[in-house]
Structures are given as C-alpha cells and as structure tokens.
Amino acid sequence: MDSFIREWKLAMKDRVVLVSFFVVTLLSSYSSIVGLNESASELTMIERVEKQVNQDREYSLAKQSDAGSAAYYVFHFTYDPPSSLAFVSRGVRDELPWKHRIRMLALEGQIYETDAGNPQLSGLGKLDFAFVAAFLLPLFFIILLYDLRAVEIRNNRWHFLAATSGDGRQLLMTRLVLRSFLLLSALILPFVVAATYSGVSLMQMMLVIAAVLVNTLIWSVLAFFVINRIKSGPTTAAVLLGCWFLFAIAIPVGGKHLVEKLIEVPRGGELLLTQRETVNDAWDLPKEATMLPFLERHPQWTNTPPITKQFEWRWYYAFQQVGDQTVEPISKALSEGIVKRDTAMGLVALASPSLLTQRLISQTANTDIKSFQRYDKCVRSFHQSLREFHYPMMFGNVEYSLEHMTGLPSFKPCIN
Amino acid sequence: MRIAISIAGQEWRYWSRTKLAGAVALSALLLVCISVYATSSQVSKERDTRESLQIEAQDTFRDQPARHPHRMVHYGHYVFRTPTALASLDPGVDPFTGTVMFLEGHRQNSATFSPSYDGAQAGPFSRLSPALVYQLLAPLILIVMGFGVISREREANTDRILVSSGISPISMWLGKTMALLGIAILLLIPLLLGTVSARAGFVVSLTFIALYFLYFVAWVLVITAVSSWSQRSSVSLLILLGAWLFFCALLPRVIVSASNTAIPNNSQIETDMDVIFAMRSVGDGHNANDPAFSRLRANLLEEYGVSRVEDLPVNFRGMVAQTSEAELTQILNEYAEKRMANHHKQTQFVKSFEFLSPFITLQSASMIVAGTDGKTHHRFLREAEALRFEFVQGLNEAHAHKMSYDNDINRSKDSESNLRARVSPDNWRVLNDFHFHADSASMRLERVSSSLGIMVIWVLAFTIVGFVGARRLPEIDHG
Incomplete structure (x- = not known):
C-alpha cells in the first residue's frame, strides 16, 4: 500500500501523466457532448418530420376518392430512433439508412435510399466516444508507458529499484496499473455522467465499461510484456506503435478486403435496374403477365374479376408487387450477404482489440449492422401491413371510405 | 554542404545497421506500394465499367419503342460519374456519394448505393486510400525513423565531438534533415509512379506531387526541429507522437464534429x-x-x-406537364442549392482551420487537385440535373405538340386508342449524351493556390525553428 501511495504521488508530479489525463478527459467529454447533441437533433428531426408527414397525409387523403389514389398519394414516415446510448457510437447511422418516407409502391425502389451527410467531411470522420475508447486510447497508453522502465535504466536507477523491490516487476506493475487506471477513469468518468444524463440503464453502462476494460487490459498486458523485454524507450514505443498499426489499421483493413472478396454480395445497382425494368415493362405486357404471378402469391384474391380496362389501380399495385417479387432473390441475397460479412468481421475483430471494442460498444448502443437489419425488417413488415390494409379495397369487397381509412396502419419503430 | 551530405550518408548507414529502422522503412514502403497498386487497378476497372454502362443506358433509352411520352418521363435515365484520373490515388467523396444517379420526371434523386452500403464495417480507418496512407501514416513512419536524429547524438555526447572537429551545428542539422528527407522521397516514389501512370496531365500531376512533397518536407522539418530542441530522444518522441496524434488524428475529427454542430444539415x-x-x-x-x-x-x-381546351391546337395536358415540371424544378433547384450551399459552408468551416494542421490543408487540397472534392461533386449534380430537365421537357414538348388532346384523354379506353396515344421513338432523341469532366488544370491550380501557400509557410516556419534550434546545439550541450 505504501508503494502505491508513493507511486501515486510520483504520477501526480509527472507532467506527461497529467497532460494525458487531462486530454483524455477532454476528449471523452467532448465526444459525449457532441454525441448527445447529435442524438437530440435526430429526435427533434423525427418529431418534426412525423408531424409534417401526418399533416401531409390528412391533406392528401382528403382529396382522394378511391383506394388506389389514396395509396399513391399518402406517404409514411419510418425511422429508427437513436437509443439512449447512441451518443457513444455513430456506428452505421451515417452510412446506412435509418429513416425513410415510403408509400405503397414497390418497396425495393424505395428502401435503399440513403441520406448521408456532407460527403466531403465524411472522409475526415467524426469523433465519437467509441473511436476515442477503441482507437485513440491505445495511443495514449503508448505515450504514457513506453518510457516506464527505460527512463530508470537511462538514469542508472533500474538496478537499484529492482534490487529494493523484488525483481522490479512488482514496481513496474504498480506503475503500469496506476497509469492504466488513471487513463481508464479519465475516459469513463465523463461517459458515466453523460450516460446518466441520457438515462442509460446501469446494465448497458456496465457493458460499455466492460468493452473499454477489455481494450485497457489487453494493452496493459501487451505494454508490460514489451516494456520488460526492450531496454530502450524509443524502441519500445516503435514496437507498441507497430502493434497499434496492426490492431487499428492492418487487421481491420486486411480483414475487410478478405471478407469482401470471400463473401460476395449482389451489386445494389443491378437490383435497382432489374426492379425498375420489371415495373416499367409491365405497362406494355398483357395484364395476365402481371396478374398470374401476383395471384400465385396471393391466392386469396383469385376470385377478383379479370382486368379489362387499359388502366386499373389494382393492376398497377399488382405490378408494383410483382416488381418486388422479381428482385426478391437478389434482395435476400444482398441482405444475407451483409449479415454474413458482418459475422465474418466479428471473427476478424477477435484479432483486433480496437475493432472488438468498437463493435461491442456500437452493438450495445444499437448502432451496428444488426440494428440496421432490424430496422430494415421493421420497414418491410410495415410496408406489408400497408398492402394488407389496401388490397381488400382493391381486390376484395371492402368499400373505400375516409372512415375506413382511419384504420390505416401507422408506423411504430421496432425497439428491441 | 559536402559535410552535410556526408552526415546524411552517415545517418543512412546508421539506419541500415539498425534492425528496427530497416524493418520500419521496408514495411512502410511495402504498405504504400500495395495501397497504390490495389487502388489504381480497382479504379481503372471501375472507370471502364462506368463508361460502358453510360453508353448502354443512353442507347437503351433511345431504343425504346413508340410510347406515350409521359411513360418515358418516368422510364427515366441513368447517369454515371466516371472517376477522374487521380481518383485512383485519392478517391475523395466517391466512397460516400455513390456513383450512379437515376434521372426521372418530378424528382431529383440523390446518388444511390454508395460502396459503404454493403461493405464490411472495419472501423474508422477502413477506407485506407493511398492518399490517406500518405496523409496519415507516412508522418508516423517519418517520426519513428527520425525522432532521434539529433537528440540521439546529444545523448551520446557525439555531437560535441562533431562540433569540435569543425563541423558546424548548422551542417549537422542540414545533414540530418537531408537524410530524413531521403526517406521521405523514397516513400514518395510509389505515389510518383501512381501519378505518372494515372496520366492526369502534366500540371495536375505536378501539383499533386508537389502538395505531398511539401507536406513531407514540413513533417521532416518538424521532426528535425523537435529533435534538435529536445534534450533527450524520449522527450522528442513524446512531443512528436503528441503532435501527430493532435494534428492528424484528433483535430480534424474535432473540427468536423464542431462543424456539424455549428452548421447543422437538414436531412433529405x-x-x-x-x-x-x-x-x-x-x-x-x-x-x-x-x-x-x-x-x-x-x-x-x-x-x-377558343372556349374549350378540346379546341386548343396544342395538347393541354402536355402544356400542364411542361409548366408544372418547370415550376417544380425551380423549387427543387432552390432547395438543392440551399443544401449544397450548406455543405459548402461546413467544408469552408473546416477549411478555415487549415492553418492549424497541415493534414487538413493537404486532405482538402489533394481532393481538389484529384478532382474528387465536394464542389466538383456539386457540379456533377447540377449538370445531371440540367440533363434531366432537358430531356423531361423535351418529352413534355412532344406530349404537348405531337399528340392530340383527344387521343391523350381517351388513351385508356381500349387497346386501339391506347396505341393512338403514342409518339414515335424519334422523339427519344431529346436525350443528350452525358460527359462529366473535372475542372480544368488551371482552375484546380487556382483553387489550391492558397493551400500551397500555407504549406510553403509551414515549411519556412519550421526551417527557421530548426535552424535556430541547430544554432543552440553547442550551448545546450555545454550549458
């Protein structure tokens, strides 16, 4: 205990320790505040757009006199609200869609629309807590620890210290643990404050802390191992930097290329092209070419009278549906491919503590690929419910009326 | 000068003797070679694909059979953005914007399917283009190679021997700087080869290389300056690592996050x-x-x-389509311009900090010279929009003047009247070819001239710091 207090006093006099502690606290606070701000503006946006879309729906609906035009002119707002923990990790929210304005036309033509931010700045990247905790923290470890033993060797104190405290490892360990603990608390304290403010559950907070702890532990052990083997401080730093490069860049990037090569996914452009061609061609094809595959999928409407006019809404929506049906295999393959790639990256992450930490954090924050997939499914099932609501008015005997339209499904985000 | 060169030679011999330095230099060289080669071949393949897809899309549109012109308004057309020559080294906004855009009536679609849609998620450094390798990682390599060039001599007291044998501290500093510059030039060779093989034109290629060269010179000078001011190698390393962390990894992201807060973007x-x-x-x-x-x-x-629309010599429905498209487009353009102006404002906000970090300076200048920056993308959006408006209005023109109102409103009566409500495929010639070109060389040069100026100032400033530091060398020693 005495040695611990002595080391604590020593650390508090070390300018590098103090500056690192200060900078990490600052970074953790800044990234948390920026994240909280971003989540808040997303929620405001959702609230505002939802209101506008509802207003627009009432306005459009009032002017329609049949189910076909009602389905054509009424848009619905679907979204995936940020979780209370989303402020720690942007995850895929800047790259993959989490909000849509959809209507009852072919869904495959609508669901891939992505609203990314300013592309010129995307290249520079954003600063979120997960980035600080997973990718920057190790660099602070290197700065703080690389000279731990070397400085004593240089000053000819090492042998003396080693002789007075066992073999010196004990002392080194105390110093290392103390500094790691300081860094960790510099990172965690602002997070805990922000998470409490944001109403994050204790369980989730613990999960994030555990993820950071994993990263800290791995780097402490690694640093201890390297420090004990190499006498020169700069060489220690170079070796540790090499490890950082390996973990933060080489393994993730190499893994990404490998995974993308091994697991092929259909090209999105082709999917869109096929879908558009199918929908466009339907105008010129005989009506049966649309109705047969439609009725095959929806046998309950087999008794609907044949299409006789040049244009009928139910035929129009049938070919929208058939457009979706045609690309269904591609769409499924794409979505499965994305999941497979993500699973494979999960394996790659086992070789990279940084990637692992980031994945764990964004998983907890619901900003990972799985959450995106959950939202994607949510939109699909909502769109399906729109079809189920409208089809009886088009293919069956249900009469269109504004009163009946009050039963129009409204979107509820799928949380958990 | 001869002395300086011989000191540089000594330093190179030292590096080749040290296993660590050799390993670092070799693996760095390997890394840049791989990244230049991999991206170059991928982008040139992509360029061929997109060029042929563009021609295919144009032919498909023009080969459509006789139809109602409004069908063609919704049939639409695709434009592809062909990567510029230097996109192989700096893809810029390409990975984020998507590369194909669907043009149709009544709508301005955004480019769809950016590569990140189905890409494996690999963390913040996953898009490691050659440009990023040079901007972000190369300085780190130079730091590891050079933090001790002068401080090492001081620690071993060998600088005193050098000085007392008549070598001026200035030649020593110059020699060490030249040695590290040699490493920098070695690292630049793959970039040079990549630039030459991209055939981007002489002025553009030269500016591109000059930017990276100046960036490297600035870093080399920072490293030797810090090394000559530092009492110990470990202090020098600490300061340099801190500087790299701050200027390359932290500051840009902090500023980007700040720009998003200061200038919020409306979502689509x-x-x-x-x-x-x-x-x-x-x-x-x-x-x-x-x-x-x-x-x-x-x-x-x-x-x-006349008193009834039926008696008009033009098709009233076509006239309505034309008028509403024009009015709608005006509104759409107004909002699109607002959005682009906002993005530009954010970019300028970040750029206003470029005097703080050469990384920010180079990052944006490199994209401009490569023709892959946001502003060039905005011009692509405007040109695509002009093409869209032109062919949609061309089709509406055919709708108004080549089809009678009577045939038009009766089009859904039976199959015969449906055939009458069509116009011949000759009308699909309203679609013009689409070629997108990046800015001219002189224009790009003009746009990066201020960044080049800032880089030169960095170089001059650190030459002075290094020079002054070198003059202090003996004093520090004996003081």
Missing part, C-alpha cells in the same frame, strides 16, 4: 417535406384539373381564341 427527408409544402401551390402535373392550372388554362384559351 426534411428538405423533401419543405419541397412538398412549397409545391402545394404548384399543383400536381398529372392532374390537369388541379385548380393550380386554371390560370394556365385561361391564358391558353385566350391566346388561341
């Missing part, structure tokens, strides 16, 4: 909603009975001196 959906509410006054172009068109009707009836 919010813009869409604004457009919808603004459009309420324009009316639905599909519905000629929309009250918004009653004035158009009155004007036309008066102009041709």
Whole structure:
C-alpha cells in the first residue's frame, strides 16, 4: 500500500501523466457532448418530420376518392430512433439508412435510399466516444508507458529499484496499473455522467465499461510484456506503435478486403435496374403477365374479376408487387450477404482489440449492422401491413371510405 | 554542404545497421506500394465499367419503342460519374456519394448505393486510400525513423565531438534533415509512379506531387526541429507522437464534429417535406384539373381564341406537364442549392482551420487537385440535373405538340386508342449524351493556390525553428 501511495504521488508530479489525463478527459467529454447533441437533433428531426408527414397525409387523403389514389398519394414516415446510448457510437447511422418516407409502391425502389451527410467531411470522420475508447486510447497508453522502465535504466536507477523491490516487476506493475487506471477513469468518468444524463440503464453502462476494460487490459498486458523485454524507450514505443498499426489499421483493413472478396454480395445497382425494368415493362405486357404471378402469391384474391380496362389501380399495385417479387432473390441475397460479412468481421475483430471494442460498444448502443437489419425488417413488415390494409379495397369487397381509412396502419419503430 | 551530405550518408548507414529502422522503412514502403497498386487497378476497372454502362443506358433509352411520352418521363435515365484520373490515388467523396444517379420526371434523386452500403464495417480507418496512407501514416513512419536524429547524438555526447572537429551545428542539422528527407522521397516514389501512370496531365500531376512533397518536407522539418530542441530522444518522441496524434488524428475529427454542430444539415427527408409544402401551390402535373392550372388554362384559351381546351391546337395536358415540371424544378433547384450551399459552408468551416494542421490543408487540397472534392461533386449534380430537365421537357414538348388532346384523354379506353396515344421513338432523341469532366488544370491550380501557400509557410516556419534550434546545439550541450 505504501508503494502505491508513493507511486501515486510520483504520477501526480509527472507532467506527461497529467497532460494525458487531462486530454483524455477532454476528449471523452467532448465526444459525449457532441454525441448527445447529435442524438437530440435526430429526435427533434423525427418529431418534426412525423408531424409534417401526418399533416401531409390528412391533406392528401382528403382529396382522394378511391383506394388506389389514396395509396399513391399518402406517404409514411419510418425511422429508427437513436437509443439512449447512441451518443457513444455513430456506428452505421451515417452510412446506412435509418429513416425513410415510403408509400405503397414497390418497396425495393424505395428502401435503399440513403441520406448521408456532407460527403466531403465524411472522409475526415467524426469523433465519437467509441473511436476515442477503441482507437485513440491505445495511443495514449503508448505515450504514457513506453518510457516506464527505460527512463530508470537511462538514469542508472533500474538496478537499484529492482534490487529494493523484488525483481522490479512488482514496481513496474504498480506503475503500469496506476497509469492504466488513471487513463481508464479519465475516459469513463465523463461517459458515466453523460450516460446518466441520457438515462442509460446501469446494465448497458456496465457493458460499455466492460468493452473499454477489455481494450485497457489487453494493452496493459501487451505494454508490460514489451516494456520488460526492450531496454530502450524509443524502441519500445516503435514496437507498441507497430502493434497499434496492426490492431487499428492492418487487421481491420486486411480483414475487410478478405471478407469482401470471400463473401460476395449482389451489386445494389443491378437490383435497382432489374426492379425498375420489371415495373416499367409491365405497362406494355398483357395484364395476365402481371396478374398470374401476383395471384400465385396471393391466392386469396383469385376470385377478383379479370382486368379489362387499359388502366386499373389494382393492376398497377399488382405490378408494383410483382416488381418486388422479381428482385426478391437478389434482395435476400444482398441482405444475407451483409449479415454474413458482418459475422465474418466479428471473427476478424477477435484479432483486433480496437475493432472488438468498437463493435461491442456500437452493438450495445444499437448502432451496428444488426440494428440496421432490424430496422430494415421493421420497414418491410410495415410496408406489408400497408398492402394488407389496401388490397381488400382493391381486390376484395371492402368499400373505400375516409372512415375506413382511419384504420390505416401507422408506423411504430421496432425497439428491441 | 559536402559535410552535410556526408552526415546524411552517415545517418543512412546508421539506419541500415539498425534492425528496427530497416524493418520500419521496408514495411512502410511495402504498405504504400500495395495501397497504390490495389487502388489504381480497382479504379481503372471501375472507370471502364462506368463508361460502358453510360453508353448502354443512353442507347437503351433511345431504343425504346413508340410510347406515350409521359411513360418515358418516368422510364427515366441513368447517369454515371466516371472517376477522374487521380481518383485512383485519392478517391475523395466517391466512397460516400455513390456513383450512379437515376434521372426521372418530378424528382431529383440523390446518388444511390454508395460502396459503404454493403461493405464490411472495419472501423474508422477502413477506407485506407493511398492518399490517406500518405496523409496519415507516412508522418508516423517519418517520426519513428527520425525522432532521434539529433537528440540521439546529444545523448551520446557525439555531437560535441562533431562540433569540435569543425563541423558546424548548422551542417549537422542540414545533414540530418537531408537524410530524413531521403526517406521521405523514397516513400514518395510509389505515389510518383501512381501519378505518372494515372496520366492526369502534366500540371495536375505536378501539383499533386508537389502538395505531398511539401507536406513531407514540413513533417521532416518538424521532426528535425523537435529533435534538435529536445534534450533527450524520449522527450522528442513524446512531443512528436503528441503532435501527430493532435494534428492528424484528433483535430480534424474535432473540427468536423464542431462543424456539424455549428452548421447543422437538414436531412433529405426534411428538405423533401419543405419541397412538398412549397409545391402545394404548384399543383400536381398529372392532374390537369388541379385548380393550380386554371390560370394556365385561361391564358391558353385566350391566346388561341377558343372556349374549350378540346379546341386548343396544342395538347393541354402536355402544356400542364411542361409548366408544372418547370415550376417544380425551380423549387427543387432552390432547395438543392440551399443544401449544397450548406455543405459548402461546413467544408469552408473546416477549411478555415487549415492553418492549424497541415493534414487538413493537404486532405482538402489533394481532393481538389484529384478532382474528387465536394464542389466538383456539386457540379456533377447540377449538370445531371440540367440533363434531366432537358430531356423531361423535351418529352413534355412532344406530349404537348405531337399528340392530340383527344387521343391523350381517351388513351385508356381500349387497346386501339391506347396505341393512338403514342409518339414515335424519334422523339427519344431529346436525350443528350452525358460527359462529366473535372475542372480544368488551371482552375484546380487556382483553387489550391492558397493551400500551397500555407504549406510553403509551414515549411519556412519550421526551417527557421530548426535552424535556430541547430544554432543552440553547442550551448545546450555545454550549458
């Protein structure tokens, strides 16, 4: 205990320790505040757009006199609200869609629309807590620890210290643990404050802390191992930097290329092209070419009278549906491919503590690929419910009326 | 000068003797070679694909059979953005914007399917283009190689021997700087080869290389300056690592996050909603009975001196389509311009910090020279929009003048009347070819001249710091 207090006093006099502690606290606070701000503006946006879309729906609906035009002119707002923990990790929210304005036309033509931010700045990247905790923290470890033993060797104190405290490892360990603990608390304290403010559950907070702890532990052990083997401080730093490069860049990037090569996914452009061609061609094809595959999928409407006019809404929506049906295999393959790639990256992450930490954090924050997939499914099932609501008015005997339209499904985000 | 060169030679011999330095230099060289080669071949393949897809899309549109012209308005057309020559080294906004855009009536679609949609998620450094390797990682390599060039001598007291044998501290500093510069030039060779093989034109290639060269020179000078001011190698390393962390990894991201807070972006959906509410006054172009068109009707009836739309010599529905498309496009463009102006404002916000970090300076200048920056992308969007408006209005023109109102409103009666409500495929020639070119060389040069100026100032400033530091060398020693 005495040695611990002595080391604590020593650390508090070390300018590098103090500056690192200060900078990490600052970074953790800044990234948390920026994240909280971003989540808040997303929620405001959702609230505002939802209101506008509802207003627009009432306005459009009032002017329609049949189910076909009602389905054509009424848009619905679907979204995936940020979780209370989303402020720690942007995850895929800047790259993959989490909000849509959809209507009852072919869904495959609508669901891939992505609203990314300013592309010129995307290249520079954003600063979120997960980035600080997973990718920057190790660099602070290197700065703080690389000279731990070397400085004593240089000053000819090492042998003396080693002789007075066992073999010196004990002392080194105390110093290392103390500094790691300081860094960790510099990172965690602002997070805990922000998470409490944001109403994050204790369980989730613990999960994030555990993820950071994993990263800290791995780097402490690694640093201890390297420090004990190499006498020169700069060489220690170079070796540790090499490890950082390996973990933060080489393994993730190499893994990404490998995974993308091994697991092929259909090209999105082709999917869109096929879908558009199918929908466009339907105008010129005989009506049966649309109705047969439609009725095959929806046998309950087999008794609907044949299409006789040049244009009928139910035929129009049938070919929208058939457009979706045609690309269904591609769409499924794409979505499965994305999941497979993500699973494979999960394996790659086992070789990279940084990637692992980031994945764990964004998983907890619901900003990972799985959450995106959950939202994607949510939109699909909502769109399906729109079809189920409208089809009886088009293919069956249900009469269109504004009163009946009050039963129009409204979107509820799928949380958990 | 001869002395300086011989000192540089000594330093190179030292590096080749040290296993660590050799390993670092070799693996760095390997890394840049791989990244230049891999991206180059991928981008040139992509360029061929997109060029042929563009021609294919144009042919498909023009080869469509006789149809109602409005069908073709919705059939639409695709434009592809062909990567510029230097996109192989600096893809810029390409990975984020998507590369293909669908053009149709009544809508301005954004580019779809960016590569990140189905890409494996690999963390913040996953898009490691050659440009990023040079901007972000190369300085780190130079730091590991050079933090001790001068401080090492001081620690070993060998600088005193050098000085007392008549070597001036300035030649020593110059020699060490030249040695590290040699490493920098070695690292630049793959970039040089990549630039030459990209065939981007002499001025553009030269500017591109000059930017990276100046960036490297600045870093080399920072490293030797810090090394000559530092008492110990470990202090020098600490300061340099801190500087790299701050300037390359932290500051850019901090500023980007700040720009998003200071200048918030409206999302596409919010813009869409604004457009919808603004459009309420324009009316639905599909519905000629929309009250918004009653004035158009009155004007036309008066102009041709008839009392019913059926008696007009033009197809009223076509006229409505034309008018509403024009009004709608005006609103859409207004909002699109607002959005682009906002993005530009954010970019300028970040750029206003470029004097703080050479990384930010180079990052944006490199994209501009490569023709892959946001502003060039905005020009692509505007040109694509002009093409869209042109062919949609061309089709609406055919709708108004080549099809009678009578045939048009009766098109859904039976299959025969449906055939009458079509125009010949000759009308699909309204679609023009689309070629997108990046800015001219002189234009790009003009746009990066201020960044080049800032880089030169960095180089000069650190030459002075290094020079002064070198003059202090003996004093530090004996003091």
